[in-house]
Amino acid sequence: MKNLYVFKVGGNVIEDKHSLTLFVKNFVEIQGEKILVHGGGKTASEISKKLGITPKMIEGRRITDAQSLEVVTMVYAGLTNKKIVAQLQSAACNAIGLTGADGNLISAQKRIHPTIDYGFVGDFEPADVNTTLIQTLLANDLTPVCCAITHDGTGQLLNTNADTIAANIAVACSSYYKVMLVYCFEKEGVMRDIQDKNSVIKKIDSHEYQVLKKDGIIAGGMIPKIDSCFYALKNGVDSVSIKNAMRFTDSSGTTLAL
Amino acid sequence: MKNLYVFKVGGNVIEDKHSLTLFVKNFVEIQGEKILVHGGGKTASEISKKLGITPKMIEGRRITDAQSLEVVTMVYAGLTNKKIVAQLQSAACNAIGLTGADGNLISAQKRIHPTIDYGFVGDFEPADVNTTLIQTLLANDLTPVCCAITHDGTGQLLNTNADTIAANIAVACSSYYKVMLVYCFEKEGVMRDIQDKNSVIKKIDSHEYQVLKKDGIIAGGMIPKIDSCFYALKNGVDSVSIKNAMRFTDSSGTTLAL
Numbered sequence: 001m002k003n004l005y006v007f008k009v010g011g012n013v014i015e016d017k018h019s020l021t022l023f024v025k026n027f028v029e030i031q032g033e034k035i036l037v038h039g040g041g042k043t044a045s046e047i048s049k050k051l052g053i054t055p056k057m058i059e060g061r062r063i064t065d066a067q068s069l070e071v072v073t074m075v076y077a078g079l080t081n082k083k084i085v086a087q088l089q090s091a092a093c094n095a096i097g098l099t100g101a102d103g104n105l106i107s108a109q110k111r112i113h114p115t116i117d118y119g120f121v122g123d124f125e126p127a128d129v130n131t132t133l134i135q136t137l138l139a140n141d142l143t144p145v146c147c148a149i150t151h152d153g154t155g156q157l158l159n160t161n162a163d164t165i166a167a168n169i170a171v172a173c174s175s176y177y178k179v180m181l182v183y184c185f186e187k188e189g190v191m192r193d194i195q196d197k198n199s200v201i202k203k204i205d206s207h208e209y210q211v212l213k214k215d216g217i218i219a220g221g222m223i224p225k226i227d228s229c230f231y232a233l234k235n236g237v238d239s240v241s242i243k244n245a246m247r248f249t250d251s252s253g254t255t256l257a258l
Numbered sequence: 259m260k261n262l263y264v265f266k267v268g269g270n271v272i273e274d275k276h277s278l279t280l281f282v283k284n285f286v287e288i289q290g291e292k293i294l295v296h297g298g299g300k301t302a303s304e305i306s307k308k309l310g311i312t313p314k315m316i317e318g319r320r321i322t323d324a325q326s327l328e329v330v331t332m333v334y335a336g337l338t339n340k341k342i343v344a345q346l347q348s349a350a351c352n353a354i355g356l357t358g359a360d361g362n363l364i365s366a367q368k369r370i371h372p373t374i375d376y377g378f379v380g381d382f383e384p385a386d387v388n389t390t391l392i393q394t395l396l397a398n399d400l401t402p403v404c405c406a407i408t409h410d411g412t413g414q415l416l417n418t419n420a421d422t423i424a425a426n427i428a429v430a431c432s433s434y435y436k437v438m439l440v441y442c443f444e445k446e447g448v449m450r451d452i453q454d455k456n457s458v459i460k461k462i463d464s465h466e467y468q469v470l471k472k473d474g475i476i477a478g479g480m481i482p483k484i485d486s487c488f489y490a491l492k493n494g495v496d497s498v499s500i501k502n503a504m505r506f507t508d509s510s511g512t513t514l515a516l
Contacts, residue, residue: 047332051308070337074305077355078336079328082407082415086359090413096361097335101344103354103400136398142361142391149340155348157340 004138004177005034008166010185011042013245014084021087023184023245028091030249033138033177036088036095037146037166040080044072056119064119064159072159073099076147085145096142100124100150101157103133106165108150108158122150122158126235129172167228167237174236181237183225184245189254190226192217205257206230229256262396262435263292266424268443269300271503272342279345281442281503286349288507291396291435294346294353295404295424298338302330314377322377322417330417331357334405343403354400358382358408359415361391364423366408366416380408380416384493387430425486425495432494439495441483442503447512448484450475463515464488487514 007027013019027036048055048071056063064072081097088095100106100122106129108122137144146169148162163183170181190212192199204212209226212218218226229240233256243253265285271277285294306313306329314321322330339355346353358364358380364387366380395402404427406420421441428439448470450457462470467484470476476484487498491514501511 047309050310051305073340074332074336076336077340078332078334082331082335082357082359085357086409086415087413089359089362089409090411094362095359097357097359099340099343099355101340101347101353101355104347104352133400136394140394151344151347153348155345157344 001176001178003032004173004179005030005032006037006166006170006173006179006181007034007248008037008163008181008183009039009245011039012186013184014038014080015040015042019186019245020084024084024087024091024093026246026249028088028093035134035138035144035146035169035173036084037148037162037169038076038080038084039148039162040076043080044075047071047075058116061116061118063117064121066120069120069157069159073149073157077149081145081147088143088145094142095145096137097145097147099147099157100160100165103130104151104153105130105133105144105146106150106160106168107153108160110152110156110158120156120158122152122160123164124150124160124168126168126171129169131172131176134169134173135176161224163225163228167232170232170237170240171235174238179237181229181232181240182248183229183240183242184248185242186245188244188252189242190218190222200252201254203255203257226256230258233258259434259436261290262431262437263288263290264295264424264428264431264437264439265292265506266295266421266439266441267297267503269297270444271442272296272338273298273300277444277503278342282342282345282349282351284504284507286346286351293392293396293402293404293427293431294342295406295420295427296334296338296342297406297420298334301338302333305329305333316374319374319376321375322379324378327378327415327417331407331415335407339403339405346401346403352400353403354395355403355405357405357415358418358423361388362409362411363388363391363402363404364408364418364426365411366418368410368414368416378414378416380410380418381422382408382418382426384426384429387427389430389434392427392431393434419482421483421486425490428490428495429493432496437495439487439490439498440506441487441498441500442506443500444503446502446510447500448476448480458510459512461513461515484514488516491516
């Protein structure tokens with residue numbers, strides 16, 4: 001099987017012009033077939049604020065109402081995605097930007113929850129990823145750049161977690177490729193002490209993960225991210241790591257293992 | 259040669275939910291390979307206004323400064339393009355949204371003008387269209403949906419006239435396909451009297467065009483549109499027509515001829 005790298009890059013990297021340039025420089029150096037999945041929430045929040053849209057929260061969860069969906073569609077699929085694509089093109093990487101609607105890449109379902117209406121938020125499984133499209137694009141030297149918008153097949157766009165998109169694409173593609181999933185962000189990896197750059201945990205296995213969670217060392221937003229990592233490893237992805245977006249080509253960062 | 263339809267649809271059609279639904283219904287009925295190019299200026303103006311961005315005009319021409327470029331990128335490539343793609347997907351048309359940066363579809367140059375700095379506005383020739391990408395997408399049953407954003411290959415996105423994009427794509431593809439170029443908008447075609455729906459001019463040839471311009475019957479924004487039509491006809495496109503977006507499958511509207 002051919003190698004395929006699936007990279008997820010966080011908003012703090014791609015929303016800063018200088019960081020984006022450095023990331024792109026590293027990304028194009030990766031030889032072989034690759035897919036990029038990106039977030040971009042900070043710009044979406046800024047634009048929302050400028051447009052006078054107040055974020056709706058229910059029980060501490062952000063709700064994607066119709067107005068918020070328009071903003072994330074504009075920002076993720078328009079502004080952020082096209083900036084990345086144009087940057088990659090300038091570095092001789094034949095990038096093509098996609099939402100889940102484009103070429104029916106990802107068909108999701110609006111989230112159903114017994115007590116909270118999350119609004120236009122989509123969930124999906126690896127089986128909902130159009131691997132034929134991915135294979136066609138990769139075989140034609142195109143590099144998919146996927147943003148965090150999917151659709152439900154009835155014309156409705158849906159806001160979808162970018163970490164989940166990366167994990168599900170990686171799992172779906174593992175039937176056809178040897179897949180390396182790399183989560184890149186502004187930190188050095190998973191750290192014992194967020195203040196100490198040298199406290200990166202080099203390797204985390206399932207057992208260690210439980211201990212780190214119990215001890216409160218892994219907490220908050222890092223939990224769903226690492227859950228995505230283990231989900232990917234358990235479902236056919238060859239390797240998963242969490243790295244600094246400026247240094248993902250070296251051996252730094254955290255490697256996950258079952 | 260296979261048939262290829264290149265449709266340009268105007269903002270007044272796609273920015274209205276009901277009109278977009280009707281247009282999509284007609285569009286998917288067209289058998290064979292097709293490309294859609296769309297505008298979307300009205301929403302861009304509305305979002306600009308909400309964001310407090312005042313349109314810059316020099317000598318009566320709209321200038322695309324950095325802020326305006328961000329807005330048109332958000333609106334054309336994000337909001338409008340993805341709404342159309344999701345609608346087409348719901349009607350079983352495997353649409354894929356593109357700017358000129360995606361897959362390097364169109365490499366343009368920033369407009370150079372002796373007296374006016376138009377800002378981030380791009381111009382290009384049919385030779386700058388990536389027909390290999392178009393052929394790959396069409397051969398894989400994908401329907402390109404192109405918005406009015408291009409790039410210059412150095413990472414810079416550029417605002418580009420959608421009528422020109424449609425004409426240049428049509429000309430570029432005429433080496434590989436028998437191309438029918440159809441400009442669709444909210445009117446019935448080219449009319450002798452804008453108030454009279456029954457005054458559609460069925461056929462306009464080059465000579466008639468000069469007369470209609472001289473008499474002031476064709477004026478304003480219709481002139482560059484019809485210039486694009488004749489440019490396409492002179493450069494290999496098989497047929498060009500201007501039609502109502504709700505009725506483009508019948509024989510109504512205006513047909514252009516050399």
